Amino acid sequence: MLRIQPLTRALARPSPLTSLARPFIIRPLSTAAATPITDAIRRDHRELESHYNNIMCTPSSDPDTAVRWQNQFVWSLARHSIAEELVVYPAFEEHIPSGAGKAMADKDRAEHQQVKEHLKKFQNLLPSDAEFKTTLETIWRVLSTHMAEEEREDLPALEQALSKAGESSEKLAASFRRTKHFVPTRSHPNAPDKPPYETAAGLLSMPMDSLMDMFKRFPKEDTPQPGKGKSAGGAAEIIG
Ligand SMILES: [Fe+2]
Numbered sequence: 267m268l269r270i271q272p273l274t275r276a277l278a279r280p281s282p283l284t285s286l287a288r289p290f291i292i293r294p295l296s297t298a299a300a301t302p303i304t305d306a307i308r309r310d311h312r313e314l315e316s317h318y319n320n321i322m323c324t325p326s327s328d329p330d331t332a333v334r335w336q337n338q339f340v341w342s343l344a345r346h347s348i349a350e351e352l353v354v355y356p357a358f359e360e361h362i363p364s365g366a367g368k369a370m371a372d373k374d375r376a377e378h379q380q381v382k383e384h385l386k387k388f389q390n391l392l393p394s395d396a397e398f399k400t401t402l403e404t405i406w407r408v409l410s411t412h413m414a415e416e417e418r419e420d421l422p423a424l425e426q427a428l429s430k431a432g433e434s435s436e437k438l439a440a441s442f443r444r445t446k447h448f449v450p451t452r453s454h455p456n457a458p459d460k461p462p463y464e465t466a467a468g469l470l471s472m473p474m475d476s477l478m479d480m481f482k483r484f485p486k487e488d489t490p491q492p493g494k495g496k497s498a499g500g501a502a503e504i505i506g
Pocket of ligand 1: 347350374378412413416
């Protein structure tokens with residue numbers, strides 16, 4: 267007669283794969299309480315790491331795949347960096363007291379500047395260029411240290427300051443997401459007179475005060491939406 271083993275005992279028995287699988291868990295789970303702005307930034311960091319790994323692991327025989335991940339990495343990093351500079355670093359300065367927030371923001375901006383310089387070079391390299399992967403490795407060395415510091419020191423300090431001041435981390439996260447959404451995601455190589463923000467390099471070269479002026483003129487959560495719920499007709503009817 268077939269005896270069915272109790273499920274609990276089956277689960278408790280160590281799998282022969284357990285000891286093999288463990289070394290691949292490279293990042294311990296954070297014990298810090300989850301908070302919206304921290305979560306949004308951490309998600310971006312993990313995505314950047316994944317894009318980086320995709321480029322580094324693409325064989326030289328597949329330059330098309332390498333270019334696709336290169337473009338994704340450059341744009342994701344440009345949008346993430348600009349959203350941090352426009353939304354998160356000013357929040358450091360505003361909410362973290364005694365000049366500590368200002369010092370943190372200044373340090374982070376300086377690190378971003380280093381990354382941007384290398385990123386401008388990287389986006390113009392071909393996978394067949396000898397410097398393609400070494401330039402990306404240089405970016406990653408600076409960026410991974412910077413991201414780790416943000417997650418370990420800067421963001422916990424911000425969350426603590428926000429909660430102390432009764433400010434909403436969710437509101438800041440919404441603003442961060444909205445800013446990223448407005449940063450262009452594609453370049454327009456065929457446009458004869460392209461505005462500077464239509465290439466990643468142009469976007470990264472824009473002075474921060476010009477970017478701030480531009481983003482100030484995009485809608486916010488409380489901007490009226492007079493057309494909401496109304497149909498413009500035409501397109502929907504044609505498609506439908
Ligand atoms: Fe950053």
